[in-house]
Amino acid sequence: MTPAHSPDAADAPAVSTVVEFRGGSAMIPASRDVVQGFVARLADAGVSTADTFLDAARLVASELVTNALRHAPGPCRLELTLVEGGVEIAVSDTGQDFPTFLPSDPLRVGRHGLEIVTRLCDEVITKPHTTGKTVSARLPLR
Template identity: 45%
Template sequence: MIAEARSFAGAFLDRAVVRGVAVVPMKRGDALLVVSELVTNAVRHAPGPCSLALDLDEGLLKIAVSDTSKRSPQAQAFEPRRIGQHGLEIVVALCDRVDSVSTARGKIVCAQIMVV
């Protein structure tokens, strides 16, 4: 599921380039990493299905991952010796904004990143 989500996001950004949106290659890579991290968190920490939604408007890519867990993600304190569990730290570092919204079925984690 994680590889499929990343592939879906890559194809989405490729279509944007074909339509004339000047997606910066490094930002494309950052966006794919954010998708991978958010979907990985949903798969690992939620008991049910998850979904990915993407929107690109004036260079701002909005990434929304919904899952069935009510628990909002919490970035851990920086610890360079910790192995793993740095995903949300990476997402926060790469994105312009990251929010979590509770829903009746769980939550939606929304990240925004400029890709142009």
């Protein structure tokens, strides 16, 4: 496995992007486009990813943005950051309620987004802030 960056943090490629969305359903496909551009920048920086990484990252971002659209009033912010061994995909919104992680249920129709995100990512963390919350998911590069 090729590390995302060298042991010397000063030599690590700094790759990140932030996009503010005003709202509306167009931000869901737009989030997938942002991820596509970000992953291209990773490749340009020499960061190696699994063959499935792009699809997984697009899915995680669109699920988190969809949750922000459905459960929080106002705009949201998508931030993608290269971190040790992965990419942190963070969505900040104006909602005060934390996401509800439901147990796996193959008979349930819908509401599988966070279940999918938690299966793909190493960790999912929700942090409150003064104007809402940020849900961060760390997706491994390999």
